[in-house]
Amino acid sequence: MSTAKISIAKKDHSEAIAALQTRFGKQLTTNITVREQHGHTMTWLANQPPDAVLTVQDKHEVAAAVEICNQYQMPVIAFGIGSSLEGQLNAPYGGLCIDMHAMDGILQVHNEDLTVTVQPGVTREQLNHYLRDTGLFFPIDPGANASIGGMVATRASGTNAVRYGTMKDVVLALEIVTASGEIVRTGTRAKKSAAGYDLTRLMIGSEETLGIVTEVTLKLFGISECIGSGICHFPTIEDACQAVMLTIQMCLPIARIELLDAMQIKACNQYANLDLDETLPYL
Secondary structure: OOOOOOOOOOOOOHHHHHHHHHHHHHHEEOOHHHHHHOOOOOOOOOOOOOOEEEEOOOHHHHHHHHHHHHHHOOOEEEEOOOOOOOOOOOOOOOOEEEEOOOOOOEEEEEHHHOEEEEOOOOEHHHHHHHOOOOOEEOOOOOOOOOEHHHHHHHOOOOOOHHHHOOHHHHEEEEEEEOOOOOEEEEEOOOOOOOOOOOHHHHHOOOOOOOOEEEEEEEEOEEOOOOOOOOOOEOOOHHHHHHHHHHHHHOOOOOOOOOOEOHHHHHHHHHHHOOOOOOOOOEO
16 A cells, blocks of 8 residues: 655745734844844754744744634744754744743742742753752753743753652643633642643654743752762673663662763763773673
């Protein structure tokens, strides 16, 4: 049975851009340099710029922009800081890129119940810097200084997922703008709830194809009084994996574990002038 290749031509979005220009003025740009900066992530994919880039200041501007794009059937892509690896920022059919970086407010910290509510443009380093005197921190660490909105969109995780999980485990509630421009909320600050569909989990990892995140409520954790680290080599990768399984089964308070094979150890030696054995795997 043969399969036909489906090709969708790139539409002319000039009418939508004109309507957006009337509504947002200088907040909208069609400059090719800016468009190319927003047309890809940190991947091997070729740059595919949008037709225009809009920098928004609040959720109402996001809703207005999405409503206009919906009216003219113009694709919409949300942009944080562009540090992801999934390629969701590429715009093969053009459209509007909504830059969320200016929505970077930390709205409220609830020390008593270990939660914080932020706007999507806040980065993880910015959030932890803000929390430094509270004894609390946000644990999800994907490596890059990603925006919280982007981390929600891609269901980000990191090496400390061993103890703290991934974004799906720390997001309590979201405020989103739907494709029609409606502003809705999912979830609450309550850590235990069985009220209705779990729309929050549906949004996490959707790459904002179901709606644009404009507010996030997150779980926080207490900073450990003492932190230690170490490395250990093993005869084989199987032995290293067995050690990890035993460590977790014994409920040892491990925050992060990283497995490095021979190729990764060689790269570490070259980068940091180390002299680790390049024939053995390490934890």
